Amino acid sequence: MADNYYITDDKILHHIPFHVDYEGPANTPAYFNITKKNSECDIKSSFRGRALVGTKVNIPEDYKGVLITLPAEEANSTDMIWSELDDTELENTKYIPCSLKSKLIQDVTYWVEWGHDAAPSTQNEAISSLGWLEIAKIVSSYHV
Structure with missing residues (x-):
């Protein structure tokens, strides 16, 4: 399963967990509408009839996303x-x-990570990759 990134009109980066096998211009705003926020963490939407739940993922302070x-x-x-x-x-x-x-x-300070039917967990590949930044920082500060 391939992943796609999409920027909404309000300049927010979204990571959606699927790939549409189509080449050409996409009318994404017609098919990807954020409909309801349950809380600060979870956002509900759908794409072509598939339920999606998103969560905001911040880029760590010492890093810059572009x-x-x-x-x-x-x-x-x-x-x-x-x-x-x-x-x-x-x-x-x-x-x-x-x-x-x-x-x-x-520049990107955060993105919305989407999952099918449920919010992505910390086991999500994109979210868990941020943990490696902290590990790299600790390892690089270690001197023998």
Whole structure:
């Protein structure tokens, strides 16, 4: 299952846990509407009839999140790189080509992580990855 990131009109980054197999312009605002906030933590929505529950995830204070984009010519070459990989290689690949031509879209202080039918837990891959930042900080401060 592939993951997608989406920015709403209010400039909030959303990480949705699925991939729509379609190439072309997407009318995402017509299909992804945040309908109700239960509390500060959980947000309810749906996408094409699938129930979603989201939670706000903050970027740690010592770090800065940024959202970048590739120029069109590099985005096309990225598609060619992905098409040369078989399914197993693609699932195990976390590498995204990037260059000096990449453009900063916006800074990110938090994102909304979405789960199917229930809020994502701390076992969620994106949320648990933040724990590695703290581990790296501790390890790098250790001197023999």
